[in-house]
Amino acid sequence: MKIEHLAIWVRDLELMRSFYVKYFEGESNGKYRNDKKNFESYFISFGSGARLELMQMPGIIDTKNDGHQQLIGITHFAVSVGSKERVDELTKVFRKDAFEIVGEPRWTGDGYYESVVLDPEKNRIEITA
Template sequence: MHIDHIALWVRDLDQVRAFYETYFGATANEKYSNVSKGFSSYFLTFPDGGSRLEIMQMPGIPDTKNEALSQFMGLIHIAISVGSKDAVDALTQRLRTDGYTIVGEPRHTGDGYYESVILDPEENRIEITA
């Protein structure tokens, strides 16, 4: 078994798609739209071909009541491996330069990871790991 995909509701479908394409090398499928429901989505596939990310948009979906900079129960982050410590450092700096929020600076964790934590354009936590 494996996780096929994780889904996120987003406000700006094309901005979020472009973010994951630009910074993580994701490739989007053709946009799916259900006009009667006002629903649209993309599946984003990453270069390793593993789990995918589905980003979805539909009117009437309420904002989360969780604070982006705080921890909370439930899904808290998505971890994306970029392959090396140098790649973590470089991507974190690129995101900082481009104005994204760095929640956790690059560091070695107690469980053996090297990672940083950033917020995507809609304040979802992303761990960038080696």
């Protein structure tokens, strides 16, 4: 078995699509739209592994996610960028582009080299080697 995709309800569908395509070299499909439900989504593929589905629909309750407080439920996802050097480089790019770094690059106790950044809607992303 494998995880096929992870879905995130978003406030700004185009902003979030652009973020994952630009910074994580994602490839987006064309926008899916269901007019009956007023639902829109994109799937972002990353070359291997699970895809990311970004979804938007009126009436979805806003959680007021601030990216700092840890809550029960899915708290982050990790994107492997292949090397320690790439983690450092990408973290610098996020900092330069004014994204919030909530975990500086470091070796974790369980053997990962990672940093943690908040995406435009304050979702936590671990960038791993």
